[in-house]
Amino acid sequence: MTFQEFNFKTNLQKSIDDAGFKEPSPIQKDAIPVILEGKDIVGQAHTGTGKTAAFGLPILNMMKCNKEVEAVVIVPTRELAMQVSDELFKFGKYLDINTATVYGGQSYSRQLKHISNASILVATPGRFLDLLRDKKINIKPNYVILDEADEMLDMGFLDDIKEIFTYMPKQRQTLMFSATMPNAIKQLAKTILNEPEFITVTTSEITNSKIKQAFYVVDEYERDDALIRLYDYKNPDKSIIFCRTKKEVDRLSTFLVSQGFGAKGLHGDMEQRQREEAINAFKKGRLDVLIATDVAARGLDVNDVTHVFNYHLPFDSESYVHRIGRTGRAGKEGVAVSIVTPHEFRMLQKIQKSTGGRLEAKTIPNIKSVKDKKTNSLVEKIKAHKVDDSALLIIENLKEEYDISTIAFKLASMLTSATSVKGSNTIGKSHKDIEKLIESAVRNSSRNNDKRGGQRRRGPRSGGFKNNRNKSSSSSSSSNRRRRS
Template sequence: MTFKEFDFKQNLQKSIDEAGFKEPSPIQQDAIPVILQGKDIVGQAHTGTGKTAAFGLPILNMMKCNKEVEAVVIVPTRELAMQVSDELYKFGKNLNINTATVYGGQSYSRQLKHIENASILIATPGRFLDLLRDKKISINPSFVVLDEADEMLDMGFLDDIKEIFTFLPEKRQTLLFSATMPNAIKQLAKSILNEPEFITITQSEITNSKITQTFYVVDEYERDDALIRLYDFKNPEKSIIFCRTKKEVDRLSTFLVSQGFSAKGLHGDMEQRQREEAINAFKKGKLEILIATDVAARGLDVNDVTHVFNYHLPFDSESYVHRIGRTGRAGKEGVAVSIVTPHEFRMIQKIQKTTGGKLEAKTIPTIKLVKDKKTNSLIEKIKEQEVHDAALKIVEDLKESYDISTIAFKLASILSSSTYVKGNNNIGKSEKDILKLIENSSKSDRDDRSRGGRRGGSRNFNNRRSNSSRRDSSSNSKSSSGKPSSNRRRRSS
């Protein structure tokens, strides 16, 4: 189906067309009709599945646009608040609908002034509750959305959320979205929603099939060298690197800048102004690499991220799904790359089993492979280059001293400096080493099962032997459209 089949208001459909949206994602396809019917819903879907549009578009369509706060969206982090605000403003601009964001670290007076002119309020729980308790705002929203509810639970906001709802009108439409459904979230849904309909994106849709997932096995001391070599080979247009700690983000951003990359870090200890500057520069293409922690990147919505790199694996499969969901968005293809040590091998296998994704083991490209790829790219670039008048003059001047072949060799020598590759020739584990790790891991699981152990997991690496015997030959992918999977289920409460 297409978005036009929802029969939205003309000006809303105009915004959808301007945004380039054609076909709804699975969560949008299932949630939008239910929300338009005025029902409460519980939507279980991960970041990157199009949740903001799933609740934002039908709410915008039903709003009266009477210059008062008609809708409230509660989110766990300030970054997600800004992202949701940008998205809803983009869709609501032709309806003359303004948004206001409320989060800690900003002055009350400035935020209150924005609220006066807003129809949609996007807020983090702490600051929003402060405004309600102190009676700084008095609102009567018809629509209330809880986004990333499980994340708010993990961050300790559950009591704040419960108190917030004591200030909100009983007559409202409430929408709750969460990637997972722990018991505390189920109980919250029972207390704040009215006969909700449950909409769930099934396990098979957790990892985007348009994302190519690979991993490389290296020793701990080789992580930096492996990362630089992979960047040299893959040459990503826009990428995010995930680290586990703030300290690692700072160290790695300094290192990459020293290597000539346009990179900045993003983590919770940075000042709000610095964080906003980094996100805006990344979104506008002024920054090619963003290095972030999981919490800082929660809700980061940039459609043209070509690659995601896991400098370290996350501690759980849930975080892995959130990370790689930053690429392969809006129908485009993406690449997710993980750098793994032998000690983390079990974790990568656990991730594969839990997510149902196909993670392919590969070896770090050698200097020759990278140099050959760079050279071939340079040759193609030269072939496609138009000849400018200034270039003709340079060649004519040089012909007074050199023959045309010598001129060509000199110019090619200047250009070929871009094909220089740093580091050791061989980085990381060989094909033989990786196969041995797979075999040892499988043997260990068989031994565990024979002893009645409970450990285990899928060892079905996609074409493991043939794939691990090939060198990495992937390149940047361009966007392609595809219809969303229909493997979903929906049930009434």
């Protein structure tokens, strides 16, 4: 099945094509037709299965685009709010649709100004409820979407959600998405939805089993050194480095070029011509390293990417899945490397739990390890290299002054410049340090689980941390849809 079969508006289909979407995911395939029929749904699907497009595309297709808030998307965190808003704006760019993002920590006046020009409002529960209670906004959306409902339940937002819906019009289409279905979510669905259709996509593993995933723990100031050392050691043929921000992409691309890498950046602020030039150069092999924001995670289709590096972890699991999915394509094996600090262990836990992926904890190689690997690689290249006539002439000329051993040593010395390694001998945390961090993360997770029981929490849900080594993950998925009244 292709997206063309949904018969979306021409301008919406154009943005889908721009994003590189070809075939709908299971949740998109099942949910989009039901939403287009105007029915309420409860979609059970893990992060990384394409939920934003599953509700965003049909809603955009049905909207009248009349310069008032027609749709509200409620999400648990500001990071997810920004991501969902960006993705919906991208899909609606040819429909003249603006999005507004509302969350705590920003000025009310600025957010209210954005809301006044928006057709879609993406909000976290606390700030959205404040605006409604204080009558700073008076909106009557036709569509209301709850994304990651179980996450909001775990964070203590259940009462806020219930109160928010007292301000929503009775005549509306309501969509709820949740990775799990605890009783509280089922009861909420009965309260706020009208005869919903339940759509379930169960996925034991949503990451490609051919992708070997690993993480390296460093202090913040070591990120650049760690990246260079890992590149020296792994020597990737073609790779993508993912960054969170456009500014980070620009800085890192400049830094890598100064270190002798054939690298270019890719982000949304670049002109279309510049972006196309970078992508074409990367696809055709004129460029070995592409440094990108998540704008490239969807639309970039290159089958020979050997490595993906997460310079920083993304803010959510779905972005992680899209990022590492750029390698291990067309049946080939791939490698996904994440550089993390101890402060990012919570996000690492969430990614492992949401994706079912097995990320192996590794230490960054020291200088000797890298030199040994480079030397072994150089020896193998020398063995495989064919001798040509011009080389024989050079040797004959040199034999007039030196014996054959001296000539060999001189030539080898010239070649060994390629085995030089920069930076400190030791970068990042040791295995012992990492084990302590993992133990601490597991303890904190257990402590948070014990504290839940209805208390209001503002941090993301903790999950069990896995320290799996040398194990491959298998993936299987099935989708099922059934109707309930």
